[in-house]
Amino acid sequence: MSEISHKWLNGLPKIELHLHIEGTLEPELLFKLAKRNSIQLPFNSVNEVKKAYQFSNLQDFLDIYYQGAEVLLHKQDFYDLTWAYLLMCKQQNVMHIEPFFDPQTHTVRGVPFETIVSGIAEALADGKGKLGITSRLIMCFLRHLSEESAIETLKSSEQFTDVIYGVGLDSAEMGNPPEKFINVFTKAKGMGYKLVAHAGEEGPASYIWSSLDVLNVQRIDHGIRAIDDPDLMLRLIESQMPLTICPLSNVKLRVFDNMASHTILDMLDLGVCVTVNSDDPSYFGGYMTENFLALYDSLELSRDQAISLINNSIDASFAEDSRKKELSNLLQTYISD
């Protein structure tokens, strides 16, 4: 039986359910797009950019992340961004992805909704055709903006329901509770969208409760603060409500002091449906393989735990049943070799 190693974790078939496409913008592509679009950056070199990626909290990160996104203007830019992520998925054997995109980050700068969606969706279609990677695209509303703005964004998506599969909620959590978005989530559900929301990253466990009970989400993004609330833990275990956890992100944004104090494997052992994801890999120091490797290095992730985490991701995904079966078979073949 193969032991855990970088090679084994990299080859392990993986599924990514919490990934902001704007957060995959590598410094090299940032410079390339800035040049192509004649945009002045406040950095002079890739090294300078990397040095700037030190964050004290979520807001610190968001400021630099929204600034980086300003180089994205044209359909080709969104295509190139998404394609670069897909190539990384191929390298790391990530077989199914459910990326987020933040339309409001771009529409406020005058980029048409269609430009954003069509660039991303064409790359995802090529990802399936050329690389065999399946996907479900999720549109996130920025929670620091108003619900009216989210509703306007939802309306813009009406012509694209063939390529957008769900809606989510991201950006600054504190002071922007799920209740602020009850109307837009109700409308989105009526349009047939799957529902997810970031909750309990920096915000309290009560935001997880209200994401479940007020917004009616089908997955919680992050959700690590659930561990503070025994009743919520019971609810999550009984309902097998998935949490999309992002270990490297949580340490980079100081949600945990270090990887050794991360609680993801405690939650897994208690029976919570936790999954591993990379969030904003260009900013947080790694993609899927690096997140698994961090759990192995700091928390002694076992082979059985790694396999359970992948099985959870298959269960929690919005892939169709036949694709879930295929993914399970691929996992079985890999672990029995």
Ligand code: HPA
């Ligand atoms: N939290 C909230 N909003 C975000 C994140 C995150 O980790 N990444 C990109 N937008």
Ligand code: ZN
């Ligand atoms: Zn996120």
